[in-house]
Amino acid sequence: MDLRTDLTILYQIFLGLIFINTVVAFITVFRRPRSITSILAWMMTLVFVPGLGVILYAFCGRGIDRETVYLFSELHQKRIKEINEMIEENNKNYAPKTYPYEAVLLKKYFADMEESPLTRGNHVEFFTDGKEKFTHLFADIKKAVDSIHVEYYAFFDDKIGNDFLNLLVKKAREGVEVRLVFDPWGGRTNVRFFKPLKEAGGKVIPFITSRNLIRKTRLNYHLHRKIVVIDGEIGWTGGFNVGDQYVETTEKFGYWRDTHARIVGTASFSLQEIFIRDWNASIRNKEDLLEYEERYFVIPTQIDNTDVTMHVVADGPESTEQIIEGGFIKMIVAAKERIWIQTPYLIPDDSMSSVLQIAVRSGVDVRIMIPCMPDHPFIYRATQYYANLFQRIGVKVYIYNGGFIHAKTMITDDAIASFGTTNQDIRSYDLNFEVSAFAYDEKINSELASIFEDDMKHSTLLTKDMIDEQSNWLKFKQNFSRLLSPIL
Numbered sequence: 001m002d003l004r005t006d007l008t009i010l011y012q013i014f015l016g017l018i019f020i021n022t023v024v025a026f027i028t029v030f031r032r033p034r035s036i037t038s039i040l041a042w043m044m045t046l047v048f049v050p051g052l053g054v055i056l057y058a059f060c061g062r063g064i065d066r067e068t069v070y071l072f073s074e075l076h077q078k079r080i081k082e083i084n085e086m087i088e089e090n091n092k093n094y095a096p097k098t099y100p101y102e103a104v105l106l107k108k109y110f111a112d113m114e115e116s117p118l119t120r121g122n123h124v125e126f127f128t129d130g131k132e133k134f135t136h137l138f139a140d141i142k143k144a145v146d147s148i149h150v151e152y153y154a155f156f157d158d159k160i161g162n163d164f165l166n167l168l169v170k171k172a173r174e175g176v177e178v179r180l181v182f183d184p185w186g187g188r189t190n191v192r193f194f195k196p197l198k199e200a201g202g203k204v205i206p207f208i209t210s211r212n213l214i215r216k217t218r219l220n221y222h223l224h225r226k227i228v229v230i231d232g233e234i235g236w237t238g239g240f241n242v243g244d245q246y247v248e249t250t251e252k253f254g255y256w257r258d259t260h261a262r263i264v265g266t267a268s269f270s271l272q273e274i275f276i277r278d279w280n281a282s283i284r285n286k287e288d289l290l291e292y293e294e295r296y297f298v299i300p301t302q303i304d305n306t307d308v309t310m311h312v313v314a315d316g317p318e319s320t321e322q323i324i325e326g327g328f329i330k331m332i333v334a335a336k337e338r339i340w341i342q343t344p345y346l347i348p349d350d351s352m353s354s355v356l357q358i359a360v361r362s363g364v365d366v367r368i369m370i371p372c373m374p375d376h377p378f379i380y381r382a383t384q385y386y387a388n389l390f391q392r393i394g395v396k397v398y399i400y401n402g403g404f405i406h407a408k409t410m411i412t413d414d415a416i417a418s419f420g421t422t423n424q425d426i427r428s429y430d431l432n433f434e435v436s437a438f439a440y441d442e443k444i445n446s447e448l449a450s451i452f453e454d455d456m457k458h459s460t461l462l463t464k465d466m467i468d469e470q471s472n473w474l475k476f477k478q479n480f481s482r483l484l485s486p487i488l
Helices: 003-030 036-048 051-060 066-078 080-093 102-109 130-140 159-173 190-201 267-282 323-334 350-361 376-393 426-431 442-456 462-468 470-488
Strands: 119-127 147-152 177-182 203-206 227-232 235-240 261-264 308-315 336-340 364-371 394-398 407-412 418-419 434-440 459-461
Touching: 080 119, 102 227, 102 308, 102 434, 119 267, 119 442, 130 159, 130 227, 130 235, 130 418, 147 159, 147 267, 159 177, 159 190, 159 203, 177 190, 177 267, 203 267, 227 267, 227 308, 227 462, 235 267, 235 418, 261 267, 267 308, 267 434, 308 323, 323 350, 323 407, 323 418, 323 426, 323 434, 336 434, 336 442, 350 364, 350 376, 350 459, 364 376, 364 442, 376 394, 376 462, 376 470, 394 442, 407 442
Parallel strands: 147 177, 177 203, 336 364, 364 394
Antiparallel strands: 119 261, 119 308, 147 227, 227 235, 235 261, 308 434, 336 407, 394 459, 407 418, 418 434
């Protein structure tokens, strides 16, 4: 055979491989229900990056396996009704409330969710500074006498990480039950880091999505929740992870601005239930199964004179619907005067984009605050794309210059507020395991609004002129990143 014949054969083989790759890509992507944007993004990856695209999909694109879905949907049902009865009995201690119409609509949306009951009589305290947050959290942990349950996305092996670990070790040696769930991909933390805690009697497990490299590992599904529950009555949740960058001014991020909440009251029962569910889904040995014991759900004997009414809602890829995103949409649709959002990542899906556009055109004051710098380049370019898009339709987009803003909050009108771990991006809506609180309380709304207004003093309002000055190369990166946004 001559060279031309050899090249012809190689060309035919190449075309055959491309055809096979394309067919496999179609079968792979369409074998489970997905959004159109996710389908297109994965099709581009599988078709235009043959070979490597398949590997990426194997670890990042597959859905949650059926066994995991079963663990989440079945194991925690045993005591949910009993816990809800305790919460309902406690709610009777408070006088009936009259809620604004928009709050009534949101309450109805969550009404049928047994694992997210409406709770009354909660006390909520916010922390926006990392040092202050960990000072108060560590103080609560030091007072623990029965149980400490910890769940974080990122847990770094650095000063604050070791301070946290050493405190947990100390409490475990005192006989306090200490359990910890972590996502190894979050802080890149090896399980060996927690060896002293295990030796002291504590128990530590990686989250189920990082277990069993071939069969269960899903690199694209993260345990993004941040939960601490102490003695069954004090709950912590919000945006801060565990690491030095969250408490110290760093060269990369500057000052880290986040929002975290300390909750005392039966809303912490939902945080406890979420932790137990995540723990039981992730264990390897049945003897580590965590029962829903009464000591894990303790109604505080004395709370400051506050009565915050709230839902604490968990969501993740094991669910067939985007529950938390649905709550956000309900808040936006019902808003009449204002919608103020803080998020480090602004990559909304079509539903969220549409309702925000409708709100702006209806005369609602829509403000969104984002960071001035990236922590993930691709994600930040996609965030810039949507910031530019929203500015053009009338949203007031504020770029926070006081460091890196990582808060995940939303307030609408004067009586509803949301805070937690959920970003305004497709990953949080559809891929991450998240938790967010929805509070029906004017004081909470006002407090978060004051925080937003203070952050505005350190922010720049995005303008058309600023967008026009962006280079063509930057705009190309924004558009390209936006195409990949469903899988970022």
